Amino acid sequence: DAGITQSPRHKVTETGTPVTLRCHQTENHRYMYWYRQDPGHGLRLIHYSYGVKDTDKGEVSDGYSVSRSKTEDFLLTLESATSSQTSVYFCAISEGNTEAFFGQGTRLTVV
């Protein structure tokens, strides 16, 4: 497996609480991405980063923010979690228009 670690792997949180998911890579890849996976929707891009402190929105960015202060870490924050954000979240890394490597995923449940 590519050197990608997501933490936590599982989390249950209450509606309205802030949640931060972490993605850590050891591959020194420039690009990092956060996707969510939901039944019937496949994988949808939330936010991505093309360098330290350089981020941009994906197709489902509402309610999410990200930060990348170091090449190896990409954080996804849900400022105030809602039940619609219950999902499996995947981090991915790549070096550009080539293969993207995915982490093992974080299963988030908002109750």
Add this chain to the structure above:
Amino acid sequence: QQQVKQSPQSLIVQKGGISIINCAYENTAFDYFPWYQQFPGKGPALLIAIRPDVSEKKEGRFTISFNKSAKQFSLHIMDSQPGDSATYFCAASMRDGNNRLAFGKGNQVVVIP
């Protein structure tokens, strides 16, 4: 709006048979078309990918067929095995270098022994 449309949603095939999954896209700026394989509880992993300068790419039992004029591409799994039972996603991205993958909704393939 789904940029990549995948069909069928699920597929059951006998061991030794051929599994075929189809994808269609609209954006002619797409120039990289990967297929990802995902097992339960795991992240997607690249299976095979193609660029539009070729019409077919084969790796072992897996083949991508690409039809640029029809804006369609498909995955063929020959001699399907029970270990191929997984969810398969087609995707597409553009040459702008950010490799933002647009995924299809996925197809669950079940290979019956």
